[in-house]
Amino acid sequence: MTSLFDSTDNDDILALQPRLTDADAGVRRIALIELADLEEPEGLLWLVDRLAHDPTEEVRAEAARLLEAWEDEPVVAALCQALTDPSSAVQEAAAQSLSLLKSAAAGQVILPWTAHAETTVRIAAFRALRELRFPGAAAAAVQALADNDAGVRREAVGVLGWLKQLDALPALATLASGDPDTDVRRAATGALGLASDAQVLPALRQALNDLAWQVREEAATTLGKVGHPDAGPALVEALTDDYWQVRLRATRSLGRLRYTPALDALIDTLGHRISNLRKEAALALGELNDRNAIPALQSFQDDGDPEVRKAVRIALSQLQ
Template identity: 30%
Template structure:
C-alpha cells in the first residue's frame, strides 16, 4: 500500500499531548488475531500500522512474517513503517530479509536512519552473509561504529576479524579528537570477544602504547587474556606486552601476566621476572605463575613469600602458591601465617585450597604463636571447620591477645557454634572489655542465630560506642525478631550515626511484616535522605491497607521514593490497586523529574500481573487496554507493549 494512500492518523488532543488512534490492535493481540493485524498493517494509518507490525512480531509465525516481508519490499511504503518493520524482522530473526536489509545498508545515503536500523536487525538475525557489508560500514560510517560492532559480535563469525583489524586504526582515538575513545575501546573488546589469535599482535601493540587511554589498554589486555596465543607465529609480537608487567594499572599487568603464562616464551619471561628490581613486575610475575598452577614454580614463589621486602609481592606469592595446591606450597603458607602484614591474605588463600591443611591449622590454633593462632582461627572459620570450636572457645579468655580473641569470636560466628553464645553474651555485656571485641561479639551472636541474645543486643543499641550499636543492629536483623526488638530498632533508626541508622532500617526490613507498623510510623516522621529508604522497606512488606499512603507518595513525591512506592503497589497484585495504578500512569510529567518513565513502566507491569482465580483480572485488563490506546501508550510505548503481551500470554495460558 502506498504511503500516500494511507488514511490520516485518527487522534485527539489530551492536555496538549497527541494521543494514539482508537484502533483495536491491543484486543487483536490478546485474541491472537493475526489476520486482523495483517489487514491493519496493510490498510491502517501510519501509527496504527506500526503498532500492528510490532504485535505481529510478538506473535510470530509464517503468516505474520510474510506480511512483514511484503511491507518491507513495497517500494512505495512509508519510511516510518519500514523502520518499524525492520525492527520486527530482526526480532523474528527472519533470514529471508537479509538481502533486503543489506540493500538498506547500501541505500543509507537516501534513508540513513533506515540503514541504521538494518544494522541492528542484521545483528539480531545473525546471518554470516551480513559480515562483509557490515565491516565495510565501519570505515565508511564510523559514527555508526558502535551499532556495527555490536551486530558483528551477535553474528559471531570469525571472518569478521581481518576486516575489524583493518578498520581498527580508523576507530582509535586521536590527540585532536577524544570522541573516538569509547569507540576504539569497544572495537578492542569486540576483537577480544572473538578470541582470534590473528588479533593478538595488534592487541599486544595497543597494550604497550602508553599514550592510549587506560580504558582502551585495559580492554586490549583483557582481550589478550581471553585469546589462545599459543598458535601465534613469532612470539616477538609480545615484546610490547612484556613491558606491561610493571604497568601501574593492576588489571592490565595481571591480564598480561595470565596471557604470558599460557606460552613457553611467556613462562620464561615470568620466571625471570620474579627477581626483577621493580616490585610491580615481581607481583605480576607471581600472579602469572599462579595462573599456571605448576608445582615447579613453588620454590621461586616460596622465596618471594618469605624473603621479598614488598608486601604486595608477598601477598601475590601467597595466592599463587595456594593455586598450585601442592604439599610444599601448603607448608609455606602455613608458615607465612606468622607474617603480620599478610596473615589475613594467607588465611583466605588457605581457605581456598582443596583439600585444606586443617590438621596443621588445628595444631597451630592450639600451640602456635599469637600471630599463627590469629591466622589459623581466621582460616578455620572461613573453612567452617567445626572441630576448631573447642580451641576457639579457649582463646576467648582475657589472657589471650586482643587480635587473637577478635579472630576467635569471628570464627565462632562463622561456624554458627551455638554453645559459644553464653561466653559471647558475657563479652558483649562486659563494660571492661574492649569496644572492638564487644562489637564483634554482637556480630557473631547474630551470625550464629542466638535468639537468647536478643535482649542484650537490644540493650547494646544504647551503648556509647558506635561500632557496638552498629553490629548490634546488624545482628538483630539476622534473628527472628519480636515486638520489643522492632521498637528498639525503630528508635535506633533515629541514631546520630548514619551507619547505625542504615543498619537499623535494614534490620527492620529483614523482619518483614513484623516491622510493618514501625515502618509506617517512621514514614510519618522521617524526612530527608532516609525517607526513600523507609518507603522501600515498607513497600516490600506492605499490605492493602498501605495502598492510599503508597499511592500518595507515588503521585506527589519527586524523589526515588515515588518509584519504590509504585513498586510496592504492583507487588500486591490486588484488583483493588487498579485505580491507583491508573492514576500513577496518568500522573502529569514533572519538569526535571527523571523517573516519570520508570513509574509508568512499573505501574503498567503491575496491571498486567493482577489475577483473580488464576486468570487476569477483567478490570485490570480493561484498564491496561485503555492505557495502551491512551496517553501512556504514547509516552511509554515499549512498556505498554510489553504489558499487553504479558496479559495476552496469561489469558492464553489461563
C-alpha cells in the same frame, strides 16, 4: 651443593635456573613469576625454597603471593611458617594466600598456629580458618574469645559465626555486651544472628544501647535476621537513634519482621530529610501489608529522589 633442579627433567623449569639464582633480586622475582605461570608441581620446590630462604623480602613476599593457588600440605606449612618472617610485607602476603585456601585439609595444618605466641600469627591463622569454615577450629576459637588481643578475639568470633556454633552463643552474648573493644562487640553482635530464637534477644537489646553507634547499627541488623517479633519494640525505639545509620537498619529490620505496630513510626520516617531513610521506610511499609500506609506512600510518589519514588511504587504495588 645439590640443586633443587636435580629432581626435575622439565626443560622449561631447567631453563629458569640461571635467573632464579641470579644475584639481582628483581631478576629472581620475575623468574619466580614465570615459574609459577608454568603451573608445574616441580616448580613448588623453588617457590617454597625462595619463600623460606631468599635474602630479599620482596622476593620472599612474591613467593608467598604466588603460592596462593597451591593447596599441598608442604605449601600450607611454608605459608604458616612465613607468618613469622621478619618482614611485615612477607607476613601479609602469606596471610593473604592462606585466606584464599579452599581445601578443608589445609585446616589441620593451620590449626596449631592459632596458639602461636605472636599476635599477628594467631590473627592470620584464625582468619584463614574462618574462610575455610573448618569445623575443627571451633574449640580453639572459643578459647580465643578470652585472648588478650582484640584482633584475635574478633577473628575468633568470625570463625564461630561462620561455623554457626550454637553452643558458643552465651560467650558471644557476653562479648557483645561487655568486650572493651568496639569492633569485637560489633562482630559478636553480628554473630548472634546465627540463632533463630529468643535466647539472644536480651543481648541484642542491650547492644542497641551501646555507646558506639557501629554496635547499635549491627544490633539493629541482627535483630531483623533473628526474626523474632519480640524484637519489634526495641527496633521502633531505635528509629529515634541519633545516627541515621542505626535508624536505617532498624527500619529495614522492622520491614523484615512485618511488625505492624511500627506503622506510625515508619510513616514518620518516610518524611526524613535523608533519602536513603525515606526509601527504606517506603519498602518497610510495603512489607507490613497494612493498607493504612497507602495515603502516606501516595504522598511521596513525586519524591525528589528517584530511588524513593521507585520504593514507593514497589510498596504500593504490594498493598493494592
